[in-house]
Structures are given as C-alpha cells and as structure tokens.
Amino acid sequence: MLCFICGTESLDHDTAYGGRDVGCPKCGRHIISGNLIAAMAGGYAPDVEEARAVLNRMRDRSEVPILSTADIQLHRLPN
Numbered sequence: 001m002l003c004f005i006c007g008t009e010s011l012d013h014d015t016a017y018g019g020r021d022v023g024c025p026k027c028g029r030h031i032i033s034g035n036l037i038a039a040m041a042g043g044y045a046p047d048v049e050e051a052r053a054v055l056n057r058m059r060d061r062s063e064v065p066i067l068s069t070a071d072i073q074l075h076r077l078p079n
Helices: 034-041 048-060
Strands: 013-014 020-024 026-030 044-045 075-076
Touching: 013 048, 026 048, 034 044
Parallel strands: none
Antiparallel strands: 013 020, 020 026, 044 075
C-alpha cells in the first residue's frame, strides 16, 4: 500500500471506524482516519509538509498520531 500522505510504499492495516494504521518510512507510523481517507478518495489532498508537521507535534506530546480532516487543510485536486 502507498502512504496516504506522501505516496511512499508502506505497510498498513485496518483500524476501527474505517481508518488505516500506516507504517511509512518517510512519515513514520501514524493512523489516518476514515474521514480523511474518504476526503482524499473524493479528490482532496493534504499538504505533505503540513501533515508531517502535525504528526511530529503529536509525537512530541507522546500521543498516538492520528491524522484526520480536523487536523490539516485539504486542497482540491484539479479534475
């Protein structure tokens, strides 16, 4: 599977509520929420650097890094 954030080949598995637990060599281990996955499937993309910064802040607070649409701005991809 490819990392939802940067597109690097990653390991991942399902989580509760439609999310994915991702092990990316570039973005690190994180959970991506089902609502963010759905938004990305609908033609939106996160800013890679912004998403990594949010994940790093979460790691600094010893939290399980869970990324959702509430955490980052999404940008509409051109059709």
